[in-house]
Amino acid sequence: MQKGVQRNWRTTLQRVARPMARVPSLRSAAELTRASWAERVTGFDKVPEAFKDSFKTLLGDSHTWPYTLLMPTYEGFMRRENARLVCSLDDKIHIMESAMNKITCTSYPIQDVSTVEEGAILLYAWVKINGIASDGVPSSCTLKFNAVTDYLLTPIIEKIRSATGGLEDTDRSLELAKFDYLARLNFKFMSYARDSLLPGEKVIQTVLQPEMRNKVLSVFGWSLSRMISTAHLCILTDRELILIRDEEQSQLNRDARYGGAKSFIPLSQISSVSLTRKEHDVLALSICLSGSDPVACLFSASNEREIELLLDQLAETRGRGDTETRGHRDAECEGR
Secondary structure, three states, X not given: OHHHHXXXXXXXXXXXXXXXXXXXXOXXXXXXXXXXXXXXXXXXXXXXXXXXXXXXXXXXXXXXOOEEEEEOOOEEOOEEOOOEEEEEEOOEEEEEEEEOXXXXXXXXXXXXXXXXXXXXXXXXXXXXXEEEOOOOOEEEEEEEEEHHHHHHHHHHHHHHHHHHOOOOOOOHHHHHHHHHHHHOOOHHHXXXXXXXXXXXXXXXXXXXXXXEEEEEXXXXXXXXXXXXXXXXXXXEEOOEEEEEEOOHHHEOOOOOEOOEEEEEEEHHHEEEEEEEEEHXXXXXXXXXXXXXXXXXXXXXXXHHHHHHHHHHHHHHHOOXXXXXXXXXXXXXXXXX
16 A cells, blocks of 8 residues: 555656746846847848848848847747847838748838837836838837947937938037027936937927826825826927827836936828817817828927927928918828
8 A cells, every 4th residue: 555655756756857847937127128139130130030031132232231130039028029120221211020930021211211219117117119111001110128338229210210311511510509498407318309300400399398297186284186297398490390208107206206208290291270178278289290190299388389499390390381370280190
């Protein structure tokens, strides 16, 4: 009987140990962090095997190695990210994605990119491209990665932003000084604004909107409020509209928000704009784009004069005539 009990215990232990042997070893924190980094691909031998055939077809007869990045595949940011290969070639941004043992490629002609957004919250970073793809269909792609490698995406973003033509010879120090007033109002936005300005780009107007909240309930001296909009900064230049904003999920305490996002919209991609008044004295600025959904910004009624001036400056900068009224722009936008 004792032998039978031992045999049963041995069988049970073998059954328990067998599936445990198939459990993969856990990676260290350093390995998990590195798995989220974007990487520069400097040669064909560095291209992952899954992408090689498609990438070779994309290169064709090109004898110059294009600027190429490998975006990570790892567990994170709520879901697993598929591996992507990003390539800047022939005035297009090509994004290959590996999913379900299949490679798909979306190509964005730079002239048809309506917005490019970059953002970071602590170590979480992303770049989002919106526009008309080569097949003529509106498309959007978000690349997610660790913020320590955000510098690798800078050449891609700058190539898209510089596609509207040559920049003028301006006094950069004079243009950067136009953001000095932000030092006492929102130092982070001042830093973001200065970093966002391209050399030769001219600042026409800026509008700062602090965070907006609506009081919901007051009890015994305590007030409960609902957030209407995070703080944001609108910058009109002679080339583009730059929107800098805090992200809602960036709030770690009641007094500070970490990181934020910057959106760059070429003026040539703006088809119309509208300004409407909503409840709680909130103004809604809607920017309709040629290749993607409208971009909306909320402002307090106290900023109405500045927004009206921004619309007039925007129309003048884009070369629109006085015959196009703001009401016409409203109708055009709402009819989309």
